[in-house]
Amino acid sequence: MSDSFVVQIHNLVKKFPVGGDFFTALKNINLELNHAEFTGLIGPSGSGKTTLLNIIGGLDSPSGGNVNVLGSDLGSTSHAERAELRRTKMGFIFQSYNLLPVYSVFENVELPLILNKIETNERKRLVEQAVGSVGLLDKIDSRPAQLSGGECQRTAIARAIVHKPALILADEPTANLDSENSHQIMKIMGRLNNEMDTSFVFATHDEKIMGYLRRIVHLDDGQIAKDELIENPQFGEQS
Amino acid sequence: MIGFLIKGIIRDRTRSFFPVLVVTLTVAMIIFFQGFLTGIMNSMFLDSAVVSTGHVKVMTRAYKEDSQLLPNDLALLDTDQIINELQKDYPDYFWTPRITFGGLLDVPDEKGETRAQGPVYALGVDFLSTDSRQFEIWKLDNRLANGRLPEVPEEVLLSTTLANRLDLSLGETVTLIGSTMYNAFTTYNFTVVGTFKLNLGPVDKQMMLVDIEGARMALDMKSAASEILGFTETLLYEDKATVALRKRYNENHGASADIFSPTMMALRDANQMGTMVDFSNAAIVIMLAVFLVIVMIVLWNMGLMNGLRRYGEIGMRLAMGESKGQVYRSMIVESVIIGFIGTVLGTAMGLGITYYMQEVGLDYSSAMEGLTSTDIIMSNVFYAQVTPELYYIGFIPGVLATVLGTMMAGRAIYKREMAQLFKELEA
Numbered sequence: 214m215s216d217s218f219v220v221q222i223h224n225l226v227k228k229f230p231v232g233g234d235f236f237t238a239l240k241n242i243n244l245e246l247n248h249a250e251f252t253g254l255i256g257p258s259g260s261g262k263t264t265l266l267n268i269i270g271g272l273d274s275p276s277g278g279n280v281n282v283l284g285s286d287l288g289s290t291s292h293a294e295r296a297e298l299r300r301t302k303m304g305f306i307f308q309s310y311n312l313l314p315v316y317s318v319f320e321n322v323e324l325p326l327i328l329n330k331i332e333t334n335e336r337k338r339l340v341e342q343a344v345g346s347v348g349l350l351d352k353i354d355s356r357p358a359q360l361s362g363g364e365c366q367r368t369a370i371a372r373a374i375v376h377k378p379a380l381i382l383a384d385e386p387t388a389n390l391d392s393e394n395s396h397q398i399m400k401i402m403g404r405l406n407n408e409m410d411t412s413f414v415f416a417t418h419d420e421k422i423m424g425y426l427r428r429i430v431h432l433d434d435g436q437i438a439k440d441e442l443i444e445n446p447q448f449g450e451q452s
Numbered sequence: 453m454i455g456f457l458i459k460g461i462i463r464d465r466t467r468s469f470f471p472v473l474v475v476t477l478t479v480a481m482i483i484f485f486q487g488f489l490t491g492i493m494n495s496m497f498l499d500s501a502v503v504s505t506g507h508v509k510v511m512t513r514a515y516k517e518d519s520q521l522l523p524n525d526l527a528l529l530d531t532d533q534i535i536n537e538l539q540k541d542y543p544d545y546f547w548t549p550r551i552t553f554g555g556l557l558d559v560p561d562e563k564g565e566t567r568a569q570g571p572v573y574a575l576g577v578d579f580l581s582t583d584s585r586q587f588e589i590w591k592l593d594n595r596l597a598n599g600r601l602p603e604v605p606e607e608v609l610l611s612t613t614l615a616n617r618l619d620l621s622l623g624e625t626v627t628l629i630g631s632t633m634y635n636a637f638t639t640y641n642f643t644v645v646g647t648f649k650l651n652l653g654p655v656d657k658q659m660m661l662v663d664i665e666g667a668r669m670a671l672d673m674k675s676a677a678s679e680i681l682g683f684t685e686t687l688l689y690e691d692k693a694t695v696a697l698r699k700r701y702n703e704n705h706g707a708s709a710d711i712f713s714p715t716m717m718a719l720r721d722a723n724q725m726g727t728m729v730d731f732s733n734a735a736i737v738i739m740l741a742v743f744l745v746i747v748m749i750v751l752w753n754m755g756l757m758n759g760l761r762r763y764g765e766i767g768m769r770l771a772m773g774e775s776k777g778q779v780y781r782s783m784i785v786e787s788v789i790i791g792f793i794g795t796v797l798g799t800a801m802g803l804g805i806t807y808y809m810q811e812v813g814l815d816y817s818s819a820m821e822g823l824t825s826t827d828i829i830m831s832n833v834f835y836a837q838v839t840p841e842l843y844y845i846g847f848i849p850g851v852l853a854t855v856l857g858t859m860m861a862g863r864a865i866y867k868r869e870m871a872q873l874f875k876e877l878e879a
Contacts, residue, residue: 270771293777296770296773296774296775297773299773300772300773300774301773305771307771309764311764311767313768315460315464315467323456324769324772325772325773328453328769
């Protein structure tokens, strides 16, 4: 695999058993995502974008074809190896934030570092850096219940980037946010993409996101209908 | 990670307070249940111990061989010295001499002619010596039907049944006709000062209780006794300890070939008492096992509820790269922490209640009044008993059942479809 690719997919097929038959969710997908790309998987419900995100994230296995993510051939790796890949090299952002309610912002962001067995002082430094980068240092001791939706998603972003992953997968990250917060979140992620050289992949059908993406992969009925590079995104370089 | 988990447990009351409360109450109930059952069983054993077996008893080997014949010619001699040695060697027990004898009880009329006569089963008990606890352990204050307790060796108590059969009144003189320990004929006069009702089935139907000095005078058994009975200071029977004591004593006194050398028997060695002890132990174990299974189901259910409530958290952790095994193990660690804290609290609470019930007891006198005419052997006051195993038995349900419940409930983690995580976490 070339060093410039974080994801290489060749002839990916994903089938789900339905009754006595199979439903083909992804059909012969070929896709290469470059290092530090800011990519959206766009499509209507049932188009296969979440399934593709699952497979890239090692949460699901392909039925056919090859999927290579960050140098690992997901077709030949074990559950434990895929878990390690997610833990060390990937970050996840969910639509519903999924913060742990009894922990503070600091502790929520700290969790990936604990899982990666990072030493305490280093953890503190990295957490403060990540929380600072999303502008939440003044809320670092707050619990999720004390935060707004936008602040919760910023905390989730800090949690996704704290261990400096090479790839961040975000599933509908702005679906629960109002317009202002959605733009704010996208600006933060765009800036982090530039600063950290981290690749972002979004699964979304939120129009508000489109203007920030530098590459849009349109999915329809399990196939890539269109793959477009956006030279000049609507909202420009996020800084 | 453990520190992280502990923080979560402390802060999340539904993960800490409620489960700890369930474990605490469960463990406390089990400990009290065990202590109370043991106490009731011991109360039953104490009745047998008081009348005939002691918790342990010492007699000559020859007496032991023919004990059913009450062979007082084979009795222990110099019992004061033996008792002093026993008290010195085994200070957790108190030791008391006992003479068991039979004979004929003759009731004379005013002319000295026999008015009534009948067989008697008599016990010479050390009622009157200083520091004697025999009135206490016989519970004669409660069991006295008429009259008063003996104050001198020549005064006796008769069972109500025997007194009625012989048509005796208090203050009348009765003559014991029997044989001395030297097999000589003897007659001895006693004054009946009271009647008692033990409610111990056929045992007390022809029973006479006399101070041991009176029995010694009647049977010419100076300083002798059929047996020396030993009771734990707490009056609570501890089978293992008692059997160990008997073994130790007999090993120390087993070298002699003298048939008059002392030998010790434990309560369980008496007729069918071993079966009774084993049965009661088995009954307690079975009841506790059933209780344990129920508790495990409750704790399993608690683990399931906890797992369901934390479905999102677990999914998020799996997505972030924790392996299923890590998540599973962390839940088990949590359950160990919860189980341990709950068990310690529950053990303290259970011991406290058990100790209170050991001291105060549960008085069933009013409920038992209806049973006074029956032959059921049952104490009116049930006491619990604090035993050493109560200090650790709670860890079985408290920690083990909590962990097993969590392990069973946690299997759902392995069945979870990773591919559904994003969808599930959107909820």
